[in-house]
Amino acid sequence: MIIDKLIETSVAKQNPTVIGLDTRIEYVPEHIKRRYFASGIDMKMACEAILEFNRSIIDAVYDIVPAVKIQMAYYEMYGFYGIKCFNDTARYAKSKGLIVIGDVKRNDIGATAQAYATAYLGQTFIDDGVAQNAFDVDFITVNPYLGFDGIKPFVDACKAYDKGLFILVKTSNPSSGQVQDVVTRDGKSIYQIVGQLVEEWGQDVIGQFGYSAVGAVVGATYPEQLLRLRQDMKHTYFLVPGYGAQGASAEDIINGFDEHGLGAIVNASRSIICAYKSDKWSKAFKPEEFYQAARCEAIDMRNDIATAMIMKR
């Protein structure tokens, strides 16, 4: 099962992190951009430049991280060329043995959720026994606001095609509490109710480590809620954003792990892929060496979390 593969790869690489390829053209160094923009400036060329950037980052980190997360929003900015770039990036990452999380936060009512599940996790029927993959990812993120009939097609596709989900429970952004922290008549918060639902929704796809292919997104920027959900959601793996550019520390993140050091995979995006622009690395690396800066920052992130884990024990 894909959740087992994620856990095994994280353990083998001693690294429970995932690098977010939230690439936009502004992040691509001049020496690459100038090559693609030599004969003009358009979305197709921008996407070719972004793809080269992504491939370089993947080449620089694939031996140290188990997975990459590709944030669809940054690719949709470039229309259908962006979608092609998303797909090419996903396939390149898989060719390097990485697990790919498509961060798409899709959601809709049953029949339409089925179409999204087919697009990202299944196979699209074309005609007369011909079916093709629209996208090629291992996990996607989904939004729970519509309830289970909007989730079930995704869970069914996970079973049929050995894929996984991370369902939004408590997100890392400042105003996530506006809906998620509302307290119900029973004294629970909405994020706790959703967390409970996610535990139920994933009960048929539990792998050999006791974790389900139906995971949850829980932000590290709310360490107390992260700790509480870790205790309440025994079978749910967490995708934990918020480290790095969003301000959460390794100490905050530790709350997402169980007593065996499993249960969570921590994402950082801009702090890794834009490391070459940071005060920390811009003196050590030229823009042409952006991928080496990314590798160094990815190693620092791994070590930072490992140290915090040891300190906690």
Place this chain on the structure above:
Amino acid sequence: MIIDKLIETSVAKQNPTVIGLDTRIEYVPEHIKRRYFASGIDMKMACEAILEFNRSIIDAVYDIVPAVKIQMAYYEMYGFYGIKCFNDTARYAKSKGLIVIGDVKRNDIGATAQAYATAYLGQTFIDDGVAQNAFDVDFITVNPYLGFDGIKPFVDACKAYDKGLFILVKTSNPSSGQVQDVVTRDGKSIYQIVGQLVEEWGQDVIGQFGYSAVGAVVGATYPEQLLRLRQDMKHTYFLVPGYGAQGASAEDIINGFDEHGLGAIVNASRSIICAYKSDKWSKAFKPEEFYQAARCEAIDMRNDIATAMIMKR
């Protein structure tokens, strides 16, 4: 403002409905499919067939309806060719004077919501003063689970580019209540709390009819909630799904309108675009006349709602 244009066009055409182009290749009649699949079967050919189908539907209804809604899920099933088809469909509809609603239900944290807002409502920066549209739609749907910092970039884009939103409040699906109907400590349901937030979020973009460019999705399958939200959300236009294939009647839908017959636009998708396959129309029209069946069903829908409105007064 685009919300004023939607209202004016609905009034001019005496038709507060929108046709959902939820087209999948299975809906396209054989005579079209066989032409595109003459030399093979793949996603690119499927999308060309879907585009021809969509253009025929648009040609058959553009003079009687104010708007079309294009459901992104059905296009993402065909990868980046599908995205191109979504875009070509949107542009063709606009060339016929139709308002286009992109039903994409996007959602993310602030910085990433900004990328989605840029993609659908704004312009993507490429390089050196070059910016291009990734998509060309007038309204999109968005999901509120992440709170205001995930919504603000969309609202800002509405102001800057004269676009509109429909934010999910109470969706039409059977299990929408799992999260949306949870009762809070104050005795309100989550959908009421979200409804109140949507009213606030839209207060800076109110047009000449008193309705905001920030609208809401409220399903007709829950007529009591629709009535209550109509009373509570005085400045919010409703996109009302659930009519037709999902089972809501014209009587259910009436609750979404104000005393002037404004305040809502009602969507039907499969019942219109697949009318030629229905018991009601399949004897009158051959599959080659699918677009005429769609026109007849669109007219019936308009008249059905008009009758129910008169009966109510």
